[in-house]
Amino acid sequence: MDCCRTARSSCRTRPPAALGAGGSIFELLEHVLKPVSSAADALPRPHRILVLAAYTEYSTQYVDAPEPFMSVPHALLALLSDAPKHGLRLQNEFEARTGEVWPLNVGQVYTTLQRLERDGLVETDDGDSERSRKRYRITSTGERELADWLRTPPDLVPPPRDELVIKVLVALQIRGIDIHAILQVHRRHVIETMQRYTHVKAAADEADTAVALVADAELFRLEAIIRWLDAADVRLKRRPTLAPAAEPDVSLEATDPLEVSQ
């Protein structure tokens, strides 16, 4: 068959995309943060886009977690591991060392230090003096806890109900649907999202390691979705007879060995 005669080419001719907004990451953020709620306005400016933007519809295990990205107690232990410090200095160092991507208020610092002290992971010689005057240092128990935490693998097993997987499995039940076109819609959307993260990285100073690391984490997470879409494309192409539901009321569980749980 002459594939050219059956071409479904939808490659539209469009003008080239304009170049990314110039200027510093701060200028980008000024622009970026405008549509965000007033709660976001209260946060410090730099690099916050990467935190806010992480809540994409393609996020999985990180979505809806109250403190999704960072263990503040362990970060404070790490900052205390080189020398004893006051709370305010810990706050400043925390924000500086994370490229100001993770804002942390001083109240959170003192609450966390109290818990660490209660658990014997830090200590202070300054007794009942005002909290801002106290200088904290890490204990040997705290050092062991920090070392253990750094080496403990995070939970990499997400709940088995990825929305995209469910969409594709549901699409397979619909008679006559072009599953490859469905996969392509998602592929394009993920790549467009990746382009935006890459723009953030490209606009930042190349020496800004914190921005690069956070952007890379999102880029590689999104790239894993692309790889899944690519694999799905090939698998479904090799299995063209994968049956849609024979009857309109047949449930998902009845048609495929893959179980879909909500």
Place this chain on the structure above:
Amino acid sequence: MTSALELRQVSKVYGSGPTEVHALCEVDLSVERGELVAIMGPSGSGKSTLLTIAGSLEEATNGQVLVDGVDLAGISRSERARMRRRSIGYVFQDFNLLAGLTAVENVTLPLELDGIGAKAARATGLEAMEQLDVADHADRYADELSGGERQRVAITRAVVGERRLLLADEPTGALDSVNGEAVMRLLRGATRRGVAGVVVTHEAHLASWADRVVFLRDGHAVDQTVAPPGPESLLAAR
């Protein structure tokens, strides 16, 4: 304005009869000066065929290929060869540098083949190497360079002189992701200086450096990105 590269309804068929393979089917593609376009698609989707036809290394079965407005089918074989030498730069996965030559000699080779004197060619080559920040390696032999350095020299060779179209087939090869990103930054930088770039890659995080990503499937250009320019759209839908 004339596009740096324009493919109009380009098809490529290998073999005939029952063994006929349609590698490309009526593909339309325009790339402007200053634009970097990435081509993605599964194995056998026609990515490399598209690149070799765009670079005049192979002829299309049907359709037109225009480089800087010049229809490649309308010029003589020797004129096509001159266009390949002067206007089109290629970057390959395995760099294709000549080991017996220094970095700058590799860069200036296409210029000298085109009849430019050695002294003038060296000056042009060094200028291009400085622009791409590889001038420090100018007098080192190709086999003394790391993988990342070799690819930077190869990219310099591809854009040296008056080249207006840069074609790269999986240019990050076996490089790690950070070195691969450095290659994409270079390609993007080269296009920002007015070259039109087309890069074939299967790695999404590298393709995301392009201004536009075109998706091939079974020889058809089925889709392309329409990413808005800034990162603000990351939050717009919230």
